[in-house]
Amino acid sequence: MAEREFYSGKILYPTIVALVALSAIFGLAILPRLFSDRRMVGKMAPDFALDIVTSSDGDRIRLNDLKGRAVILDFWATWCEPCQVVAPILDRVSRRHRDKGLVVVGVNTSDQPGKAPIFAKKKGLSYPIVYDVDDEVAQRYGISNLPTLVAISADGKIVEVRSGLEDEKGIEELVTRAMINQAL
Numbered sequence: 001m002a003e004r005e006f007y008s009g010k011i012l013y014p015t016i017v018a019l020v021a022l023s024a025i026f027g028l029a030i031l032p033r034l035f036s037d038r039r040m041v042g043k044m045a046p047d048f049a050l051d052i053v054t055s056s057d058g059d060r061i062r063l064n065d066l067k068g069r070a071v072i073l074d075f076w077a078t079w080c081e082p083c084q085v086v087a088p089i090l091d092r093v094s095r096r097h098r099d100k101g102l103v104v105v106g107v108n109t110s111d112q113p114g115k116a117p118i119f120a121k122k123k124g125l126s127y128p129i130v131y132d133v134d135d136e137v138a139q140r141y142g143i144s145n146l147p148t149l150v151a152i153s154a155d156g157k158i159v160e161v162r163s164g165l166e167d168e169k170g171i172e173e174l175v176t177r178a179m180i181n182q183a184l
Contacts (some may be wrong), residue, residue, distance in 0.1 A: 005108045026076045039142060040161055044106060045071075045152045046140040050130035053108065054120045061105055061130055064156070068176035072104045072171075073151040075143045077111040082165045085145040087123055090149075094127045101154075109138040110146065130140060133172075151178040 049062040063071070074090055076083035087106070094104040106129035108116035116129050134137055141150060145163040151174040153159050159177045162170065 003013065019079070022051070040158045043132055043158055044156050044157050045073075045150070046137075048137045048140070050132065050137065052128045053114075053116050053131045054129045059128075061128060063105075063152075066103050067156050068154050069101045070154055070175070072102065072174060072178060073141070073150040073152065074106045075109050075138055075146060075148040075150070076106060077109060077146050078115040079111065080146045083174075084123075086147045086149075086166055086171075087119075087125060089166070089168050090171055091123070091125050091127060093168065093175060095168070097175055097179070100179065102179060103127075104162070107132050107137055109135050109143070143184050149174055153180065 012055065044181065047062065047064045049060055052059045054059055057141055072090070072094075074086070078084075090104060090106075094102065104127040106116070106120070106125065106127060108113060108129055109132035111131075113131060113133075118129055119125075120129050141148075147166075148161065148163040149166060149171070150158055151160040159180075166174075
């Protein structure tokens with residue numbers, strides 16, 4: 001009797017749906033961490049100078065000008081659903097640590113020009129966002145998945161790289177790793 005119920009679909013279909021859902025969660029949340037590019041950890045963060053697209057003043061950010069402060073780079077795109085989840089969380093963390101010297105920079109990459117400012121305004125993002133023309137900066141950092149967060153210590157070294165979905169606790173861990181050397 002139980003075998004007939006299994007093959008009739010009463011148990012089989014819900015089991016398949018549950019397995020597909022678990023596979024999707026594993027694929028989005030865990031796999032990127034297992035295969036994230038860690039070859040940059042311990043190296044000096046490559047410098048870049050890009051226009052802040054969320055500023056009407058024509059401001060630019062040059063990474064080397066931020067030495068002495070902990071930095072989190074968020075490589076993202078407007079079409080990336082996990083990026084849309086991470087951005088508001090990152091903004092909350094950024095606001096909490098701004099007075100302690102943390103600088104968060106959103107690096108909009110692999111996207112169409114002009115989309116980032118609209119997205120940032122809609123989400124109420126307070127940290128500066130730059131546009132990575134031709135994905136040049138993402139390539140120099142070895143970014144292959146979005147979103148990817150890069151934690152940089154005050155001395156300019158990359159201390160952590162994480163790809164995929166991050167919750168608030170995970171982002172706080174990144175901030176702590178980046179800020180450890182700041183007060184030294």
